[in-house]
Amino acid sequence: MASTKGLEGIVAAETKISSIIDDTLTYVGYNIDDLADNASFEEVVYLLWHTRLPKAEELAELKQQLADNMEVPASIVDLFKSMPLNTVHPMAALRTAVSMLGTFDDEADVMESEANYRKAIRLQAKIATVVTTFARVRNGQEPVAPKPELGYAANFLYMLKGEEPAAIEIEAFDKALILHADHELNASTFTARVCVATLSDVYSGVTSAIGALKGPLHGGANEQVMKMLSEIGSVENVETYIQTKLDNKEKIMGFGHRVYRKGDPRAPHLRAMSEKLTKLTGKPELYDMSVKIHDMIVTQKGLPANVDFFSASVYDSLGIEHDLFTPVFAVSRTSGWVAHILEQYSNNRLIRPRAEYVGPGMQKYVAISER
Numbered sequence: 001m002a003s004t005k006g007l008e009g010i011v012a013a014e015t016k017i018s019s020i021i022d023d024t025l026t027y028v029g030y031n032i033d034d035l036a037d038n039a040s041f042e043e044v045v046y047l048l049w050h051t052r053l054p055k056a057e058e059l060a061e062l063k064q065q066l067a068d069n070m071e072v073p074a075s076i077v078d079l080f081k082s083m084p085l086n087t088v089h090p091m092a093a094l095r096t097a098v099s100m101l102g103t104f105d106d107e108a109d110v111m112e113s114e115a116n117y118r119k120a121i122r123l124q125a126k127i128a129t130v131v132t133t134f135a136r137v138r139n140g141q142e143p144v145a146p147k148p149e150l151g152y153a154a155n156f157l158y159m160l161k162g163e164e165p166a167a168i169e170i171e172a173f174d175k176a177l178i179l180h181a182d183h184e185l186n187a188s189t190f191t192a193r194v195c196v197a198t199l200s201d202v203y204s205g206v207t208s209a210i211g212a213l214k215g216p217l218h219g220g221a222n223e224q225v226m227k228m229l230s231e232i233g234s235v236e237n238v239e240t241y242i243q244t245k246l247d248n249k250e251k252i253m254g255f256g257h258r259v260y261r262k263g264d265p266r267a268p269h270l271r272a273m274s275e276k277l278t279k280l281t282g283k284p285e286l287y288d289m290s291v292k293i294h295d296m297i298v299t300q301k302g303l304p305a306n307v308d309f310f311s312a313s314v315y316d317s318l319g320i321e322h323d324l325f326t327p328v329f330a331v332s333r334t335s336g337w338v339a340h341i342l343e344q345y346s347n348n349r350l351i352r353p354r355a356e357y358v359g360p361g362m363q364k365y366v367a368i369s370e371r
């Protein structure tokens with residue numbers, strides 16, 4: 001029984017939700033380029049949850065349901081206030097708050113598919129409020145209540161900053177949400193599916209997934225990319241900084257991927273957004289540094305940028321604090337996690353692989369006094 005390290009190449013589930021075939025990413029058969037250029041995030045959420053695009057009235061209904069469910073219990077604010085706010089990472093706060101949301105949902109353990117769909121809506125609606133509430137509470141600001149008339153992307157930025165975002169910001173953020181919404185059997189989605197395959201509840205699945213997304217080899221990489229850009233500081237410093245890391249065999253965050261070989265199709269969209277937004281916000285150097293890093297890594301390592309690389313400068317341009325980048329990813333990916341959770345329930349079998357034992361052979365117990 002030989003093991004495959006990191007389960008590389010192992011097909012562990014069937015899904016109708018998204019696919020990566022020959023470096024092309026599709027959601028339910030729609031190319032990501034097509035969706036990024038034409039759809040709204042809410043349309044994509046509907047697509048992932050229903051495996052078809054919504055008609056106008058179905059989209060309007062989903063938007064209404066999301067808007068109606070955005071408020072979070074006051075205890076979430078108290079929970080955040082009870083945390084060591086100077087040190088807690090927002091992903092740890094989010095993981096804890098989503099788990100707590102489950103305790104307020106009296107349908108949390110009701111397993112009928114209609115109840116699970118209602119929970120999907122509640123979670124998707126509330127997670128935006130949870131992240132923005134955390135951001136404001138830790139900065140000593142009052143949380144901002146959602147405006148029902150705004151779309152999901154606009155509401156997030158509004159609740160975060162307390163002022164309505166400009167059209168260009170809404171468009172960029174909406175596109176970023178679409179690009180991050182789902183990605184086949186990535187580590188956090190797999191985590192969610194493993195969790196709910198025990199017939200545990202939706203909140204447990206999403207809480208587990210948040211824990212997996214937090215790591216810097218997965219969603220946590222976008223914050224690390226920004227840290228790197230801040231440390232580098234200017235285009236002139238890129239070469240020495242990156243070369244030193246490469247010579248020390250350190251990984252450069254935002255590059256490489258388990259599945260893509262030629263390149264991550266989401267990266268060109270984020271690169272174009274980064275170029276446009278960094279110019280508009282008067283920080284073109286962020287984009288110029290990113291391009292120089294990109295060229296060095298592609299030339300020397302043959303590794304293309306993944307979704308996390310150019311998203312860093314995009315989120316910075318949208319005025320999002322750097323340690324909120326991964327929570328923002330979670331806000332979008334909740335749609336994909338939930339889609340996979342619902343799909344797992346619909347055709348469930350416990351996920352329980354085997355491990356190859358590589359420890360010592362049979363041993364005889366030795367009394368503690370004789371060790």
Ligand SMILES: CC(=O)SCCNC(=O)CCNC(=O)[C@H](O)C(C)(C)COP(=O)(O)OP(=O)(O)OC[C@H]1O[C@@H](n2cnc3c(N)ncnc32)[C@H](O)[C@@H]1OP(=O)(O)O
Binds near residue numbers: 006219252256308
């Ligand atoms: C949303 C997302 O999750 S996208 C991914 C976000 N994560 C990152 O950006 C972190 C940086 N990237 C990485 O760590 C990896 O490329 C991963 C985790 C994304 C994929 O990992 P794996 O498929 O397991 O590749 P693995 O880590 O085994 O790397 C294979 C080789 O490429 C090298 N490599 C992979 N990524 C990088 C990188 N970013 N920088 C430098 N070298 C790298 C490794 O050092 C290794 O080299 P070796 O064979 O000489 O030891």
Ligand SMILES: O=C([O-])CC(=O)C(=O)O
Binds near residue numbers: 182187258
């Ligand atoms: O698929 C992966 O391994 C990681 C990734 O790009 C994502 O989750 O978006």
